[in-house]
Amino acid sequence: MPSITVHGFAFQGVDGWVLTMPDPVIERLLAPAPGLLPHLDKPHIVDAGGSFAEIETLFRRIADEFTGIGPGRLLSIQACLELILVWLARQVLSERERTLSVQSRAAAHARRFRHLVETGFREHRTLDHYARGLGITTTQLNRVCRAVFAKPALGVLHDRLLLEARRNLVYTSMTVAEVAYTLGFADPSYFTRFFIRATGAAPSDFRRAQRERMSRNPPGPTGMTAT
CATH class of the missing domain: 1.10.10 (Arc Repressor Mutant, subunit A)
Structure with missing residues (x-):
């Protein structure tokens, strides 16, 4: 959980630790590997998976050192924190690479x-x-x-059929039935229902409207429709 992130924890029936570190401490610990810092800049849930025992040992060691009075305790805590931060950054990076893949x-x-x-x-x-x-x-x-x-995939299929249907209706002299058969419809009435459901207009009405529009706006010198 990065800094300046509104959050809250509700603890019920759980067993674990909450570890809080100031940004300057994290930056100092990861100074030898600054490329890891960007991977810790957003809230993230990481599944320890097969590394659970290893990470649990590090957290337990930090808890023991924090409450203990042994010599070099701060150095020991720092070493554990570095290992945890490196592990977290690697896990997030690995997950992002899987997502990109x-x-x-x-x-x-x-x-x-x-x-x-x-x-x-x-x-x-x-x-x-x-x-x-x-x-x-x-x-x-x-x-x-x-x-x-x-x-959905069916939408992609229907879009391609509709594109070809529109082209044939506007730019060829085929009848509606011929367009239907050309597009693989066994029954022209089914093609008509398909076209109406997708466009809201019957094929013949669509053809008429498009040709009227083209007659009002004939192609310009470049082959583009004039506006």
Whole structure:
């Protein structure tokens, strides 16, 4: 718990220690390794895990030295504090590296998923099919898409279908039924329902509105729509 952090402790049925150190003391103890200080600048909960016995020994040693009168007690306490601070900084750094690794893997899965969708969106494959291709579960796939695209995997699939549907409706002379079949819909009425649910307009109405807008704002000299 860094300084200038509003906090409180509620002790009930616990056994342990609370260790408080002023900032100057921490800075002095870590002066030989200043790169560790930034890892202790935010509140953090660290799981001792396999290091529990080692850390417990250090805390117990500090408690014993604090209440004792043995020679060199302050030096002993300082040595224990240095070891605890180094351990804490290493644990926080390790956790941050694991988080970055997870984020990196999520981004890689997201890119691969986008590629698979691009090559197969007309085939209306299941999410399980895409997840198996990525070597993850559908739950993990949804988690990745929410983290990277801010929407579930099915939303990514639907967005790609809608993009192609809009392009075909505006820039081709295909009928609505032909657009539906081109996009892999077995029934044009299902495509219409899908389009209305996603856009709030029927495909024919969308086409008409877009073409009217384009006729009012024809492409300029650079190929961009004039405004």
